[in-house]
Amino acid sequence: MEELKSNSVSCRDYHPLYAPASAGDIDAQIELGIKYRDGNGVEQDGNKAVEWLTKAANQGSTQAKFNLGYMYKDGDGVPLNYSKAIEWFTLAADEGDMNSLVWIGILHQRGHGFTQDFSKAAECYSVAASKGDSYGQYNLGNLYRDGKGVPGDSHKALELFTLSAEQGNELALEALGELYIAQRDYEKGKEYLRQAGANGNQNALETLKKIEAVQEKHRIEDSVRKITCPFCGKKSVWKAKYCHGCTARILYSPARKYEWMGIGIAIFSAVVGVAMDPNHLGRVLFFSFLIWPLSLILSRLFGEQQAFFRKD
Template identity: 30%
Template structure:
């Protein structure tokens, strides 16, 4: 991608940023071993993403796959620029990176939560899912099962199978919500319809052992296990 294209896209400020990033990208012609890029989850409203943010996000992922710490740093700068331009996927990716940490970027749960909160304003299911996980685990905020369940419900309503599964677990355990086996089963089934293998395995084991108020049923156990095996081969993109 040429510097001229970046100039046409974003003007002077973007050109300066692109010049720095492209210079880093072009350091040395030698081929380096690359780490897998941190792939974004499916965008909630990709058609509305500004072109400038999308270009910077793509460049950021390209740089994050490099082994040179300076190029990785430049990749983070590109993602930050993309997020500032309204790219929700870049905002989410910054949250994921700070939540887990990578060799050249230390873990920072406070910053991760800030990124997820900004991304949540666009109603992206992954943002609400991660806010639920952080509330559940006490990351960047005091552990609060009720708040975790609230975020999981929001993400589940937006179509997140992982959040639907965790919300089912909450109803099964009575963590942050009233204990309700019937509601848990409904949610496990909903997650299973979205090919969430752990939800299908949970239902299989419930039928095998007579849990969640279900009668033992080996036929249903086998059916759900077969569906779980199928789901493992068609795993949905993680949040």
């Protein structure tokens, strides 16, 4: 009997798993194969992982066939072999495993083991998506968004991303966020990116930080008062001495409306004063028209200003 090599526990502790696996228990064979694949409690050994998973696959285990395909497509503990990966994925997919079907689509899309073919990838994703597989929905959404293998259709992409995101797929949440950002719906886009980040997608959090930084920059820029040059049409920051777009000088002076307001108040005060006390006409007129220069002084100190562009 083959002995189980362990780097953390004794072989005796693994007898409850090893014995049934040797006796043909499929679940024990899969568990043992995965432990050898990952080095989880035993010395990592890709060959032993393949041996035990193959025993389970030969007894009809779809899960074992998927795991074998996954090992061969990455070269995970075994030599990279797309042909074997496709063989095992196909067997599992024929038994209804949507994860395997999605990976066949990915291999078609990447041109790994197949001639690159986005249409065939879309066919695989479409079947998986129709069965409710979140990665099938997400991958098919990407193809519709990019117009690869299928006609470009942002509405279809949005629909598929939403279906996938509703199942908690962090990649779909990120894609939804980016799609809404591209459509200038920033608040909804940022919310989906936050959800993706909460589900462990660090890339979505980085994208969110960049978007918020850009928004803050625009908010600050928009809060700065600007004036438009009549000569070149460029905007300059208020209080700049020269136009940012040409050589025009910028001069500032109190807005004329305050001068007219001062004159109006002075005339009104004089009329009312005379009407109320005609015997002291001179005094009334003196104090009334004193309001005008006072209003000019106050407008220069505290009033609104206007800018003039002048080319010397």
